[in-house]
Amino acid sequence: MQQFHHHGYVSTNPRVKPAAGVGLEERPADPPTELDVLIVGSGPAGMLMFSQLAEFGDVRTAMIERREGRLVLGHADGVQQRSVEMFQAFGFADEVIAEAYRITETSFWKPDPANPDHIYRAARTPDDPLGISEFPHLIINQARILDYLRERAGTYSPARLSPYYGWEFLDLEVVDGEEYPVHARLRRVGDGGEERLVRTKYLFGADGAHSRVRRAIGAQHLGKAQLHAWGVMDVLVNTDFPDIRNKAIIQSRHGSILHIPREGGYLARIYVDLGAQSAEDDHAVRQTPIDEIIRRANAILTPYSLDVREVAWWSVYEVGHRVTDRFDDVPTDEVGTRDPHVFIAGDACHTHSAKAGQGMNVSMQDAFNLGWKLGHVLTGRAPASLLATYTAERQQIAQDLIDFDSRWSSMMVKEEAEESIEDFYVRTAEFPAGFMTQYRPSILTWGDSDQEAARGIPLGKRFKSVEVGRRSDANPKQLGHLHEADGRWRLYVFADEAPAGAPDSALARWAMWMSENPVSPFRAYRRQGEDLDALIDAKVIYQQHHHDIDPNAVPELFKPVTGGLELVNLEKIFGITDDVDIFAEREIDRGGVVVAVRPDMYVAAIVPLSRPSEIADFFAGIYRRD
């Protein structure tokens, strides 16, 4: 977790950061009429944005939600490894892991060749055969993920935000040139339906598949008209099906099931295939009763049977494959000529089947991509043009998602295929785990990066953690897990071979340049009274064992003075450990390399120590001096 006591001794829960920022004392009972950011919808996309912006105490944020209170049941439940990695940065991964069901493998059931009316277990595949991540793949109800995010925004983050439930977005107008250019009309749900006009600098539309914000900005939701229907139920069952507590893909003569065990030891989510529906059917399939879904499930599971003791939630879930052409209010032919003010994310931009367990995950990643950018623009660090990178980066990801999901969905219902479903599953595992995202060169992904200098750290992908040894306390630490979702950049400065304090090392020269050159990002964007690491948290990793580093000989850049007591932060100095040499593990050039990692954890630049000015150039493309 984060460091604490640097503003003086804290006796109570140190996870609770000091309250900071605007309008804390008097949270108005109704949404304020002048805002920096208005978030519409409190699903995974909206709630993630809410939590991220809550880290920026100076940004005036409000979130409205049509529902009268928290989500209680249903919706998504698959949490991919990338999401757990992100939760780690938000500080609640351990809690989610303890509470969730953990998928370690998938079993594949098919018609028994000896008796095709019965199913048999044809294969078992490990869930992460390639060791893609040190984080687990989890199943837990969306409602609980939203709880954790809301708790973080409301209790732990400086801004102490809480949602406005029972407010509905109606429409909006963007009035160019005004300080608060987005005029949004809201309505109170129930109670006479009072309307309210909110003027905001930015509006984040996370209002789901039937998004009104999408309609208001005229974005096109493109894709196949054909819908595929599934009956989905959260049930407490007794059964003789031996894999009731394993993830199972079941293909039988009577149809197919995607079976997902759930948290707590007793609950299961069962998706029963109800087949492709034509758009002309007028959603007749939605009338399917729960008894029929249970009956079908029993037929598919023959010779096993389900004794359903309680139906906690069920739904008929019908979905096509669609992507929106753009994720903001700037028409495609005007990109680059004006800055966006309205954004959409999550199901508002991309809808697809539930089968690859992507729904809530990709939606959160959308918001994580945009959150820190809004934070930096609104605090005056970055020009508004930075916001155009959101559509540019995420629209492609959405397209990839739809393509993958279409492929996967059709495989699940086909009995014969050129590739077995279990082979496809293993071969493509990186995608559903959330780690295939790789951003292309742009102002945020430094095209002049020297990928050869750190072959094991792919540019544009999320930074994958490795163990290092912290000098200060001789603790082995996952370097990546020290990255908190606090809106700051990370700079991993991998030293050359010289030990700390050696005369004229590449590391010392680099640090000197960064400390002294006026164009250094540590000088150019630092504000009066701000800690040295307020925008960029620089850590040094020596090639020596952590025991062999003399902290007194490490450049001051890596020992920033912090807080009013002017305490020296000693936790940014690392070496290798007895077990792991990060330089070998990630093929890092022994001449020394700097890796810049974005606030949302993606690798943005890889530059040898010998070229300090390039790091300055890179940041100059994003930030501006006051």
Next chain:
Amino acid sequence: MQQFHHHGYVSTNPRVKPAAGVGLEERPADPPTELDVLIVGSGPAGMLMFSQLAEFGDVRTAMIERREGRLVLGHADGVQQRSVEMFQAFGFADEVIAEAYRITETSFWKPDPANPDHIYRAARTPDDPLGISEFPHLIINQARILDYLRERAGTYSPARLSPYYGWEFLDLEVVDGEEYPVHARLRRVGDGGEERLVRTKYLFGADGAHSRVRRAIGAQHLGKAQLHAWGVMDVLVNTDFPDIRNKAIIQSRHGSILHIPREGGYLARIYVDLGAQSAEDDHAVRQTPIDEIIRRANAILTPYSLDVREVAWWSVYEVGHRVTDRFDDVPTDEVGTRDPHVFIAGDACHTHSAKAGQGMNVSMQDAFNLGWKLGHVLTGRAPASLLATYTAERQQIAQDLIDFDSRWSSMMVKEEAEESIEDFYVRTAEFPAGFMTQYRPSILTWGDSDQEAARGIPLGKRFKSVEVGRRSDANPKQLGHLHEADGRWRLYVFADEAPAGAPDSALARWAMWMSENPVSPFRAYRRQGEDLDALIDAKVIYQQHHHDIDPNAVPELFKPVTGGLELVNLEKIFGITDDVDIFAEREIDRGGVVVAVRPDMYVAAIVPLSRPSEIADFFAGIYRRD
């Protein structure tokens, strides 16, 4: 964490158990005048007892504390591995680990032979060189540990208890033969000092070194009169001392320091030796000012220096080595003739130096030993005679502690010794880690146990966890970590070589005996409407890989039906994993063995599968039929 949803779907935080038990709705503003247990003092011993009893919804518990509110600062901060293991059972180890400082090694500083006025680092030793535990050794303020325990008692446990602050214990009288034999006089602190008489079945005196409860029961606090004084300060410092964030034992020409880094990255606790004090000095040393302590610390650290930026807390801590002759109100010569009603624990029974970091740990273990016993006696399961085992078991531990600590304290201040301090430290590591406790044969430690049948599971010591594979969900699990502090026994039933379902296996015969024989503990002590595992949670571990177990062929004893929905619990069936064979790891007889583990995690009996009646005999020594 615990299982959930078995009483129907839970949408909110599943850590919060359903509220249950007596007097929940109307918590009186002042302590009730009739109680099952009155706890005096809310230090580590009192608070641990409070949390444990909160698991028993039917037991009427109250805790009083003289202070007006929660502890804020100071006191102990060393959390040994055994305590973290126990916190795991209480459900908050992960949180404490994330928040605390973790000790991985200790450095030893001595006068530099080349320049004896300066110190130099003479050695570094790993903190757990023998791999005693999978849990870390932590440093975190006592106040935070108390917060976690209180939160558990108040928010998560069925009884939903909260402390009565600002109430002081005055004295007590035990009136034999009454239903509420302990009459305790309390006084409100401040506000006119209103007195109140509370009648209680049991009283737990956890009121610290100057215990009034101890005095009231006439127990003798025996030990050396000589006191050793230390100046102790929690400080935020800048320094060039390279091991400021490492645990360090510093012996210099100018005195010695025990240096303990603290949670959060900046804080340190520094114990400065103020020397032995004679009792005649009338505690003159307590007048030592903080400036003098800082001055001495600087002298000891020469050539390094400390720049103290804030003193969060400081004290002169003077302590002797004392143990109380008995831990309850039964005079030594009447043991066995009457049952105890008043108990003392923690500092009330044993005081010693802070140097081995034992204070809060041993105190909590005292309470953990007694907590479940009180719970089982008060819910009518066990006869009151069970309570005599508390003094019998814990008095010896306290004596061992004092002996160890005397040895350790004198080594710390001696410059020359027959054994170097670092060698002694490593050689005796199991003791301060909290794992040397081994209870002797008694009704709770089955003397007829077959230690040879499980050589790696020492009888009378705490059960050390090993990885097993859970059949239901193919998850590797630490068997010991599934033990919650819920007051239940664990029975680990290690199967013979036959797979599940094989005819006439030793395991199947054992399970049949337990299911059918009226003297089986699963039948004899089970109450109407109670789940099969309400008192004893039995888990089976097969010798096969978890993949190769057919759950439908496992005896019903290991698939208990639970809750109103009568759901089958499938999470008690285990096999070995790809990586670990628990049978090999713990030298378990392949003919099959049963290991009984007490609610406070100690190994109580080891009996081959072939002798089911011995398990019945063992429990018959402790419990009674309704």
